[in-house]
Amino acid sequence: MKRAAKRIAVVKRSRFIREAAAIFGIATAIVLGSLAAANSPSFGSDSGSGVEAIRVAEPADPTKVLGNDACVKCHVSEQAVWSATPHAKTFDELHRRPEAAQIASKLGIKSIKHGDRCVACHYTRQSEGGTEPNAITTVSRNGNAGAADFHAIAGISCESCHGAARDWLEAHHDYGGANVTRLTESPAHREQRIYRSVALGMRNPHNVYLVAQSCYRCHTTGDEELVNVGGHPTGSLDFEMVAWSQGLVHHNFVRTDGKENVISSPNRLRFLFVAGVVADTEAAFRALSTATEKANFALTVAKRASRAGARLKSVAGKIGDARLDEAVAIFESVKIKLNNHDNLVAAADQLAKIGYELANAETDKKEEELREKLIVLDRFIPASKTWK
Numbered sequence: 001m002k003r004a005a006k007r008i009a010v011v012k013r014s015r016f017i018r019e020a021a022a023i024f025g026i027a028t029a030i031v032l033g034s035l036a037a038a039n040s041p042s043f044g045s046d047s048g049s050g051v052e053a054i055r056v057a058e059p060a061d062p063t064k065v066l067g068n069d070a071c072v073k074c075h076v077s078e079q080a081v082w083s084a085t086p087h088a089k090t091f092d093e094l095h096r097r098p099e100a101a102q103i104a105s106k107l108g109i110k111s112i113k114h115g116d117r118c119v120a121c122h123y124t125r126q127s128e129g130g131t132e133p134n135a136i137t138t139v140s141r142n143g144n145a146g147a148a149d150f151h152a153i154a155g156i157s158c159e160s161c162h163g164a165a166r167d168w169l170e171a172h173h174d175y176g177g178a179n180v181t182r183l184t185e186s187p188a189h190r191e192q193r194i195y196r197s198v199a200l201g202m203r204n205p206h207n208v209y210l211v212a213q214s215c216y217r218c219h220t221t222g223d224e225e226l227v228n229v230g231g232h233p234t235g236s237l238d239f240e241m242v243a244w245s246q247g248l249v250h251h252n253f254v255r256t257d258g259k260e261n262v263i264s265s266p267n268r269l270r271f272l273f274v275a276g277v278v279a280d281t282e283a284a285f286r287a288l289s290t291a292t293e294k295a296n297f298a299l300t301v302a303k304r305a306s307r308a309g310a311r312l313k314s315v316a317g318k319i320g321d322a323r324l325d326e327a328v329a330i331f332e333s334v335k336i337k338l339n340n341h342d343n344l345v346a347a348a349d350q351l352a353k354i355g356y357e358l359a360n361a362e363t364d365k366k367e368e369e370l371r372e373k374l375i376v377l378d379r380f381i382p383a384s385k386t387w388k
């Protein structure tokens with residue numbers, strides 16, 4: 001599938017972002033339609049205009065990957081938490097596991113760390129020579145950088161979840177002046193900054209849907225042969241967004257200026273929960289869209305899609321929100337069956353848009369009503385003793 005077709009862009013108009021978009025090529029994203037203005041935060045004073053790009057989760061673009069070294073000077077604590085997770089350790093461990101060798105040999109793969117097959121979910125790749133300006137221009141000028149130009153530099157890294165950072169790095173920590181800090185930054189500047197970072201490709205956790213999409217991309221295997229021939233798991237069937245993100249993986253230091261690794265607030269957990277339910281359905285549809293034969297893979301992802309849809313329905317039934325009802329309608333409009341690629345992908349794209357809109361409501365002043373409604377979910381959100 002073409003890269004552009006995998007992108008979803010939601011358009012509001014903003015002169016600034018339009019310029020940034022032109023410079024960084026975001027304008028190539030497909031425009032699916034405009035968000036109801038009331039559902040999205042207004043970024044900056046130039047209201048009424050702007051581009052907000054949400055993308056289908058993909059492996060971090062090797063030509064834009066900077067590597068954790070580019071983060072650690074400002075995010076020491078996050079790095080320390082990350083290094084102890086299976087995400088980090090898989091780099092040294094995966095290729096030594098007999099199960100990995102077995103899967104690879106069944107698929108005729110010589111090296112697990114090379115080629116796309118395993119790397120897409122187990123490693124982070126960078127182009128040869130890193131992202132030195134020359135290396136980048138060489139790659140993009142000849143336009144045909146192949147796998148041979150890329151090498152695995154880490155396991156599942158910061159950029160696997162937050163997006164390859166070359167374009168958004170500077171924007172995401174720019175408080176707007178040498179003397180401005182997190183505490184003195186104006187709310188309008190803050191909104192603009194977060195918005196810019198997203199437009200430049202960051203999976204910024206200010207919108208929890210963006211990070212949920214990252215998780216589900218890898219934790220739902222969308223490769224029929226890998227499962228049916230290789231014997232790889234069909235993803236993590238018991239993956240749940242709150243339980244899997246608030247345990248060993250969480251690294252929430254920014255909120256306390258680095259003092260403490262806090263778990264997310266009850267309000268945020270509700271939004272993570274809802275994002276997980278929508279993202280699960282999105283990912284299951286994308287995986288199912290690749291299914292062509294009635295075997296383990298198709299059966300498992302079909303079951304997963306049905307289960308995700310049932311959960312979505314159950315959540316929507318408890319909340320009474322037009323967006324969630326629309327998500328249910330989208331789910332129900334598509335047949336869960338083999339060889340139904342285009343319909344399933346189109347539905348997944350629509351679900352992504354709704355998931356993103358809903359996640360924006362977490363902090364939007366105008367969305368108090370939805371936040372109140374979500375409180376009813378507390379009984380269904382996994383309790384902390386079940387967190388990974």
Ligand code: HEC
Pocket residue numbers: 066067068070071072073074075158159162165169172173182194197204205206254
């Ligand atoms: C020069 C310092 C600096 C570097 C380098 C840096 N960050 Fe940050 N980062 C910050 C600051 C400051 C914040 C807090 C912004 C705020 O107050 O919201 C932040 C926040 C974040 C957030 C939370 C979202 C947000 O916008 O607040 C994420 C995710 C993040 N950084 C990821 C990364 C990753 C990944 C890298 C490496 C590719 C990186 N950062 C490199 C300074 C930095």
Ligand code: HEC
Pocket residue numbers: 097099100101103104107109112117118119120121122217218219220221222223226230232233235236237
């Ligand atoms: C779509 C993403 C994805 C791809 C592609 C992928 N993996 Fe995995 N793999 C995962 C995830 C996620 C897990 C963890 C599953 C779990 O236990 O929850 C995993 C687990 C594993 C495990 C441990 C399984 C076990 O039985 O304990 C091995 C071994 C493995 N992968 C090898 C490979 C190899 C070899 C390849 C390439 C041929 C590959 N993976 C490709 C996502 C992927």
Ligand code: HEC
Pocket residue numbers: 086087089090093094120121122123156160161211212214215216217218219241244245248249388
């Ligand atoms: C780039 C692919 C990728 C992304 C993105 C990703 N994971 Fe994973 N995750 C894996 C793989 C692969 C494993 C298994 C690693 C291994 O055991 O070698 C794993 C393991 C885990 C584990 C440990 C599971 C266990 O049974 O111990 C947790 C928890 C987890 N992931 C949560 C998350 C969450 C939450 C997100 C999103 C915020 C996420 N992952 C995003 C690929 C990914």
Ligand code: HEC
Pocket residue numbers: 068071075078079080082087156157158159160161162205211212214245246249250251252253254255256263264268
């Ligand atoms: C497995 C996916 C994953 C990986 C890998 C990952 N993050 Fe995150 N990150 C998340 C998620 C999910 C959140 C939001 C969690 C929440 O709100 O509870 C987050 C939140 C953050 C925040 C904001 C914390 C706060 O207090 O609000 C920062 C900063 C951050 N990540 C930086 C990093 C850096 C730096 C790395 C690499 C060392 C990294 N992340 C690796 C998924 C990931």
